[in-house]
Amino acid sequence: MGGFATKYNVSKSLVKHHMLAHNVPETKMFRKSVLKKMLDQYEMVYVKPNDGTGGKGVMRVEKLEQDSYEYQLKTAAKTFSSFESMYQSLCQNTKKSPFVIQRGIHLLKYSGRRFDLRVMVQKNPKGKWETTGVIGRLGHPKKIVTNVCKGGSSKPVELLLKKHVPSVVKYTKKLERLGFRAAVQLNKTFPRIKELGFDVAIDSELHPWILEANPRPVIYGFKTLKDKRIYRKINRYQKAYGRR
The missing domain is CATH 3.30.1490 (Dna Ligase; domain 1)
Incomplete structure (x- = not known):
């Protein structure tokens, strides 16, 4: 990915965008x-x-x-x-x-466990960036990371956010816009990317922070959602741009 995968390079690119700089730790x-x-x-x-x-x-x-x-x-x-x-x-x-x-961003908690969100952004079959899914990642109670491969679990955004935000729908839309904006910015720096999985932390003031951007994100968490159309769409877009 031409150096994309380094966290420093991602941060350096994102902070150049005036509307994203305050969302990057x-x-x-x-x-x-x-x-x-x-x-x-x-x-x-x-x-x-x-x-x-x-x-x-x-x-x-x-x-x-x-x-x-x-x-x-x-x-x-x-x-x-x-x-x-x-x-x-x-x-x-x-x-x-x-x-x-x-x-460090102090993550919001659900039932005493830290969580963050995965915002999936992809190029659609027309070659335009589109946010295709947002899902929660609930961390293992004894660990500092929320990754599913490290004992975390995928959860619907509605479940994790409903006690924290006035409207989960409005807040999710805000995250979708943030993901789209960040993908467009990173695409300027890294022209070959076709998909990004953003790890987004929410602090106690409900401010979203982009912690990381993954150029080859794992998508199996989206399979657990009730709405199977989200996973199918992500999968369809991946096939369209040749992700194996």
Whole structure:
């Protein structure tokens, strides 16, 4: 994908669009000074493999009270009495490939479990971008990622959002527009893309944040929806542009 899959490149492209910049959490390449600065500013960040997929290797890092720190990888959390000791431990997990630091967004919860949303955007048979589906991803109660392959589960947006937003229909339309706009912008930077699965976090102010964009998204979660037309449409569009 010509470098598309790197989280840094995606963030760099999206923030150039004036209407998308405020929907993209600050994302920087992993460095000690940057980590310290972002933890001082945001108190919680995610450290992710720059070109990773499926939530593999993602760590949640937090600055706690009295200058203590904590990070969690998979289900194990470690606490440290200083930034230096935390950083040295963190580096043991970032040796093999480049990592990025992303501003942490506190996700909304459903039944005590964090969730985010997958917004599917595709080129239709006429070659125009179209948002074809939005689905929720409910995280495993002990994990920091919501990926289904890491123990999360696919849920209808209506179920997850109904207690949080006045109108799920209106809010979903807003997400569809956001996905469309982001796809058009990324297509300018990466002309070969035909489909994108956006991972979108919603914070306590109901502001949507584009966490990641996946150029070859897994679609089986959409199979679980009652409305089978959504999955069939996604599948039909994939066949039209040759996704195997």
